[in-house]
Amino acid sequence: MLSTLWQWITDPNLQWILMGSLLLGLGSGVIGSFTYLRKQSLLGDALAHAALPGICIAFMLSGVKSVGLFMLGAILAGMAATFGISAITRYTRIKQDAALGIVLSVFFGIGIVLLTQIQHSGNGNQSGLDKYLFGQAASMMLADVYLMGAVSVLLIAICALLFKELKLVSFDPGFARGMGLQVAFLEQLLLMMTVVAVVVGIQAVGVVLVAALLITPAVAARYWTDALGVMVVLAGVFGALSGVTGTLISSTLSNLPTGPVTVLAATALFFVSAVFAPNRGWLAKWIRRWRSRNEIQQPMELAMIKQAGNTVERGAE
């Protein structure tokens, strides 16, 4: 087991893929922190499902499997989806959650129709398009890894450069507007970056589960700290760790798509954080509660004993 693992790690091909999934996890963890703070966690899920028709249309129009074109199609579809969600919530009395659900299932339904149509049309080139549903990092080409890495680095760089502005917009948009920041532009930028992070993640994690890469590492990081800077870095590290773990495990065992393993790795990190994190973790909370109960109870018990003693003494008099 260990020797095969070592073999895999030293394999240059896999090194590239590992690098790709590391950068990917890093990027989506960083972006996820902001979406979590803006209470838009499930938006990533809707965007990921919405990307499917975009990918299919890009394939139908071009006839080739090119990650760059797929990304373009998915980004356009994601923009259409965000437009649809905001139109439904703004112009009707339907709430955000139902609007998300409608857009998600309609876009995915259209995507499935297109996907099956491509499959039935007998285009020999189409095989592997359904890999996008559950993700298969091992099927990535070197060029894909380059592209994914470049996009992830770009995302992280934008977040680092605009950190102060994004922080302000995430916590207090009203104040940010008062400070003279371009809030609408920054919000659109953040949305755009979410779309890009989701689309990049689809290749490795798949349409259905890529949302977890945005949500879970960010929530796990939130348990450890109250400072946004630390949280963003931690979320990135957690995301990168789960990406690498997922890729390693799924490529050593057969019959295992990458996406689910990556998600479970992230969930395990979340669980550890939720239980063991100092201060905000469940264990720490429980100990605190236990201690404070003791602190209240012990003096009270002492007082009662004293009182009891007093009465006994008085009785002896």
Added chain:
Amino acid sequence: MADFWIILTGTLVAATCGILGCFLVLRKMAMVGDAISHSVLPGIAIAFLVSSSRDSLLMLIGAAVLGLITVFLIQALQQSGLQSDASIGIVFTALFAVGVILISRNASHIDLDLDCVLFGEIAYVQWDTWIWNGYDMGPVAVWMLGGTLLIVLAAILLFYKQFKLCAFDPALAAAIGIPVALFHYLLMGLVSLSTVASFESVGAILVVGMLIIPASAAYLLTDRLSVMIGYSVLIGAISAAGGYYAAKWLDASIAGSMVTVAGGLFLLAFLFSPKHGLIARFGRKQRKRDELYSAAA
């Protein structure tokens, strides 16, 4: 005959989900429905592994249990101070991932296709028939879905008032002594039941679509709950029939087409609903402005 069975199956899914979807949309829990429809997967996979057959009853139980676990976990995470949408996202992706791993690792033992999990194979419904005493009683899926629809109908009709009050004003419901938590879990149990009954034939994505889309469209058309449920079922049934013929014409996935048609119907309601539609809204605004101008002049 094949047409008939497929459309009937689709309509039964639409009716079951349409009824429950109204309550989900009203309680702002549409995404919980989405989560349940994904997270019943490990329950189904475990039932497969234990019984090594497509024993429908075991699958129903496994999935219903998982559905309730999902709701419980989401609630627990929320109470520990997490945002509701983040807790939904964490729980359903983790459970769905477990399900996918179980299925793909045991692919040789489980004749359950991963694609099938997502968008089902409603076209095969007619081949899997129920033989009783030597008589061919029709497709198993129709019986299962019909039974589920009856259970859902019975529960909703029996406790219509309670469900209604819980949907619109849970605080008032609690104040007059209705066990709100019990009805919450009952509703969620019904959702997971109908999810798993529909799962084999139509897949997760059609269940989500049929839960949310027709109910939302109906929500735009009326202000009365009973009428809303009626519209929701009707819209679902039209999508099922329309989607089937669209899929035949396009040579594509039937479940996907049904959801797409439902989306089209929602768009119509969104634009043309007499009271809440986009056009009526702008018309009203225009008229108000005109009145204002003429009054000023």
